[in-house]
Amino acid sequence: MLKINQVFKSFGEKDILKEVSFEAHSGEIIGLVAPNGTGKSTLLNIIMNFLTPDAGEVTILDQYGYRSKKQEIKMHEYLSFLPELNDLYAELSGYEHMKLYAKMWKGKVTSIDDIIESLNMTHYVKKPVGTYSLGMRQRLAFAMLLAADTEIMLMDEVMNGLDPDNVTLLTNELIELKRRGKVILIASHLLDNLDLYANRILFFRDGHILLETREGEVDKINQSYIKIHLNKPKYDELKAVKDFPENTQYIAGKIVAIPLKSLEKIEINDWIQFFIDQNILNVTIGQIGTAEWYEEFYNQ
Structure with a gap:
């Protein structure tokens, strides 16, 4: 469904991504693993078209890409990105943030109450985000993605700031999204947790995919x-x-x-x-x- 083809990106003289290629299919969660500053976030930003690659392309369903403004609009019907916590509006409530995302992508807000209940947000979701703790804001960002309900979801450190109970809560939600056929790319530093829900894990080094592991295969990492x-x-x-x-x-x-x-x-x-x-x-x-x-x- 999502194809990354020969993507290359450098900043100055530093090559961050070198001809990175892989495909992601429905019902698949792919973990991106590498130290900070080695390309994970850069790749997610290129997929969203927040950054333009020096070479290569991103396509969906082998027909949509970033070749024109019209195609970019079509791409973003399929794609959503975990909001940066700094981009949340302190004076708006969590409910208003979720409503905004739901209307932007789905044009309706009928599923918001179910999402709030499933993420145990009822007691604070209608309060201003400026009153939220780090963990509450992180849970809200995840809830906003659920409200957008796109076919492809990109997440950078979605578990950041969460206590163990909330990590478990979001892990179960990710497993459910996979069951529903969503495509999820997720960069996370909680590596043992990543093993619980990812179908594949891509290890990056020196701009390349160093190792790709697949769930259920008898290979280097799963035996x-x-x-x-x-x-x-x-x-x-x-x-x-x-x-x-x-x-x-x-x-x-x-x-x-x-x-x-x-x-x-x-x-x-x-x-x-x-x-x-x-x-x-x-x-x-x-x-x-x-x-x-x-x-x-x-x-x-």
Whole structure:
């Protein structure tokens, strides 16, 4: 539905995005992961046409793009963007903000009360936004997107300023949006939470997509591992006395990961027993999460 094709963007002599290409389809949430200043927000702004790429294009349904003002209007019928908190009007109520977004995109406000109830906003939504806490404003920004109800939604740090209960609340709403067939691109620093709802996660580095992971695929990030937390000297010491499987990885400077698919069931028990015999008790079986891969790619 949404296609990013060979997008390139630089600021001065710094290349931020280099020929970035991918497609997003109905019922798909794509997470964008990279350190600050490495292109996530730039990409979202290009998709909205807030920024113009130096090369490449953004299209919807293989027919609409930013080739003319008429086409731009058509693009924005499909697209909405999480509002910046600084762009909210202090003197207007949350309800008035939601009503504005609903009328701009849908031309009606019939779903607003349901959104308010689902996001537990009833007790404050008709108060001026200037009285809201950071978390209340963040929830309002998300509610405004729900009121717009576009087919494609772009979100930059939607969980910012939320306590754990509200993070869970918005996570459940995102899962419901996915079920309804929405396309969502979301940049978030809550990486473990991103694993709960994203179909795909794109890791960016040096302007390129470094790694793309897909929900349900047996690939580098989604397969299961024996995970052992070890420092490097101890890992090297163990390797000297026992041959590790060839595709064992040392991740994020702290985790030895042995892919289960490389082992027979009896070998799995043997490996776990080996680490216990070495008095290494922090041994688990599970997936390598997005947060661990983030540390591997960016914090070395």
